[in-house]
Amino acid sequence: MSWLIVESREDFLSKLREAMVDARRRFYRNLVFIEKENFMDDLSDVISAFFEGAKEARVAYAFHPWADGAKERFELIRGQLRGKVDDIDYSSSEYYLGKTYDLVVLDLVDNFQPNYLGRLTDLASGGGLVIMYTNDLTKDKLFRNSIAKRGVIYEYYEERFRRKLREHEGVFLAGSEYLGKPFTGEVKVSQAKSLPKRIWFPKELHELCASEDQNKVLEEFRTLNRGGSRVLVLVAPRGRGKSAVAGLALAGLTWERMNSERRFRAVITAPSLSSASQVMEFARLGLKSLGDEPDVTLSDVGLIRSLKGDNYSIVYVNPETAVNEEGEVLVVDEAAAIGVNLLAQYVNNWKKVAFISTIYGYEGSGKAFLRYLRNLMAEKKVWTRWLTMNRPLRYAEGDPIEKWLYDALVLNAEPISPKDLELLEYETLDKGELFRDDSSLSQVYGILVSAHYRNNPDDLMIMGDGPHHVIKAMRSRDGYVAVSQISEEGGLQDTMIDLSLRGGTFDGDLIPDRLLKHSRIRDIGNMRGWRIVRIAVVQESQGMGIGSAMLNFIVSDAERQGLDWVGSSFMGDPKVLRFWVKNGFYPVHVSPKRNEKFGDFPVVVIKPLTDRARKAVGVATAIFKEKLLNTIHDVYFNMTPDMAVILLRGAKTHREIAVSRVYLAKIAAFLQGSSPYESSADGIHLLVQKYFWDSKRDWELTEDHERVLVAKVLQGRPWSYLISTIGMSRSRATELLYEAVSILAKKYYNVTEESQLGISLEDLGDEFTTL
Structure with a gap:
């Protein structure tokens, strides 16, 4: 019209x-x-x-x-x-x-x-x-x-x-x-709902459902009452009632166990208590419909924090705390807004998990989230039930304002799947033309949101309106294949450098600000560079080297423009970090604070392009590596060993570490079996430090060896904690530890289980101060 x-x-x-x-x-x-x-x-x-x-x-x-x-x-x-x-x-x-x-x-x-x-x-x-x-x-x-x-x-x-x-x-x-x-289109108003023919949950809960979608999904939650490890994944656009039905299901699962001898405990987590409010509210309504009045604990702003009865409790905890909580069921609401590291740990540590998330728009891209979860479930070999809901509850299907909203905010951006990859062209996109061409914008933004599931509508406005945000792409004859969003940073005035060094913050220069604060090198603020905000390849073309090729084009482009560096900052996911390290980027900073919402440590990587940048990055890398090795038992104790190993491998800076004969004798005693690990841990710690500081060697331990050395020797994790973290038995972890120490002692000092277990005073030089 x-x-x-x-x-x-x-x-x-x-x-x-x-x-x-x-x-x-x-x-x-x-x-x-x-x-x-x-x-x-x-x-x-x-x-x-x-x-x-x-x-x-x-x-x-x-x-x-x-x-x-x-x-x-x-x-x-x-x-x-x-x-x-x-x-x-x-x-x-x-x-x-x-x-x-x-x-x-x-x-x-x-x-x-x-x-x-x-x-x-x-x-x-x-x-x-x-x-x-x-x-x-x-x-x-x-x-x-x-x-x-x-x-x-x-x-x-x-x-x-x-x-x-x-x-x-x-x-x-x-x-x-x-x-x-005025709207002239057709809408579909939900018909009167009917209950499934066979129901497992009480009828009272089904009567609280507002749609047939909810009734059907409610019954699917009964799978969480069965034996073995089980995961339920429920994704839907906003307004479909997914959080409400999850709350009703919790009420039903609680009711089923209420008269058992064992107390039932369910844990709900979400990016914030408010994000979990609907699950909590409908769990309360469900229990009330079944004749139970739980004791309710409210937050300062009146949101439900816990529901407790004679033989059950349903409690909210933050995403990081949820990893090590105990209970029968874990419900993760708005899961696409929570870090991949935490999602994996939930599956490791809980037998029954329900992931609930929005499929479009506000807390993340549902398609990228689903792809990640499918890969995770395949890797973990966990039985998984996949569910979705389509009918809106607040308004009729076909509502014109929902259609406008999705179009205006590009919530349903879709990349295409190019078939002709023989010739790819690297280009800098004209943002004015891009934002006038809906098809191209949907492709470009669709690639970004499909690969990076933490997105929200603000990202597109930043990308379009920010004069320092540049969009690079690689396209084939039939569409875009890869996209990168880049932020121009650096070239700071002295007043801004001083502000950063004094602890002040400002928008738009993330990498210079972080490196100024943690390396204290003023020159970094004057240098100019590109921060790669996001880089992504269309899903069907991943694993073909296109992302690395695009990264090389970007680096060459930056060199031609006389920039000092190219870098990136992201939540520390091992797969993502491995990509950057493989392409010659050095980790120079990891936040000392773990992001509670995502469960990861933010990381900064950088590739220097000029001599002065190489000197500054060399210093920053050494400072970072020393901090990581010296504080991993404290500041970075909760970092996953996988992450720590990749960071240490990527921080290619060298320092000589000497292990005295006393410690070598203690290591020999450990290898022989006459000294337990705890008695020789000081010598082994020095030997492991020597290995990770040695960037001149042309050999490496396996990653499994390194993970055990990081978790046990450097982080000092108890055996039980270590085993759950790296996912192997204690006997296998002990075996790997012994193998790694044996290899290092032999390689560096020719020490074996046959070596001397004691030394004389004459063997010592001035390694120790004597009385």
Whole structure:
């Protein structure tokens, strides 16, 4: 349908009223977008028009209440809002996920941030209305200003956003003119649900389900009550009721075990307590429907932290803590927002795990998440049930605003699968052209989100509007094959260097800031380089060397432009780190704090391109390696041995470490069996330090040998902890430790189990200070 260009505000409001009547009848939503300096009159009239058809309503009003004038704007219209009104600070909006509103009003005067907009638009119910208002989409916006570099910023994202408003039905625009495009499409309203023919969970729980999808999925959770290790994976777009049905299933599993002798304990984890709130709330409702009233523990903001009964408990813990918790079932909500290292540990340590996640958009890319989980389940050989849900609960299937939202925020970006890879061309993309070409943008962004499952709508705006963000790609004759997003960093003024050295922070120069703080070399701040934010290859073409080839093109490109370095920063996943080290990048920094949400240590790698950069990186690498080896038993105790091994292998800097004859004799006694490991641990520790500092050798232990040496000798993990971490029996770990020590002692000092077990004072030089 073409746009209705309305002559007056009265005609505009009349068309909007008609659309709202139809929306209530067919259970879809409409959107009004106001962009003009004198927005308040139009806003007031639109709200009045909405309440003509609703005596009262559930209302969400979102804004930054601390911004100048924001509270005053809210108070001006507060009197028009009839019913329950939640005034929502954007920064706390995740606490409202799972709630439903008839009217959602978004104040975009102070901030236009895609992540907030997508999250809150989804809260509007069928028959409802979403209103967004601003004076100007690009003028003085908080998030937009944070993307600017030296006062410069583009408008590619906002230009596309305005275009998408004009392309979709169900959208009404008030700006320099009044425009409306009423929805004329078809919708599918959910029919009355029917219960499955055979049900295992109590009927009371099924009656709390809002759709047949939920009823069917609820029954699938019974697999977690069966023997052996089992994983259930449930993914769906937002608004399908996946968290709610997970909570009902927990209530059912709890009920089933309530009268057993053994106490039942279920653990829920998620990126935040608010992310798990729906699971908790529906577990409570489910238990209540079964006649049980659990004791409820609430957080400071009123969210359920635990449910406890006579013989059960359902508790929330943070993602890192969940690894070593004990219980019968672990439910991981919004799993795509949690680090891969933690997901693997959940499968290692728990027999029954349910992974719940959004398939598009806000907490991550469901397709990349699913691919990772499929690979993990295949590797672990764990029985897995894969589930999805399609029917929306808040509004009718075919809702025009959901279609607009997915298109505007590129939530359903899809890469193609190029078949002709004979000739690939490396190019720098024109961002203006890219954001005007929906097909190319979907391909390019689709490659990035399919390979990196931690994405949110803000990423696309940063990529498009940031003048220091560059997009490189490799394309074949039939489409894009590989993409990289690059941030130009460095060239800092002395004032910025001083700020960093004093502990201050600033946006846009991540690698220089980290290296300044941890190496203290001022010259690093002056150098210019490229930080590769993301690099990805379309899934069907991975493993063919295309990513490494693209990396080489980027490095050569940077050299031609006279840059000092190319680097990257990412959450420490062994597979990703191995890629960078294989391609000649040096690890120069690992955060001393593990990211609690992702369970990984952020890592910085770098490849120097100029002589002064090589000197600075050499110093930074040595500093990093010394810190890692000297504090791995403390600061980095929770680092996985896999990660530590790759970091130590990649930090190719050399230092001579001498092992005295006393310690060599202790090592010989260990090899002979006359001294237990604990008695010879000091000598073995020195020998292992010598090995990892030796970058001149032309031989290596196996990675299994190195993992055991890192876990036991350097980190000092107890045998039980070590075994669960590296996934092998104690006898095998002990055998590998003995083999590794034997090889090192022989290679460096020709010490074997046949060597002398004691030495005389005459054999000692000045290695020790004597009394």
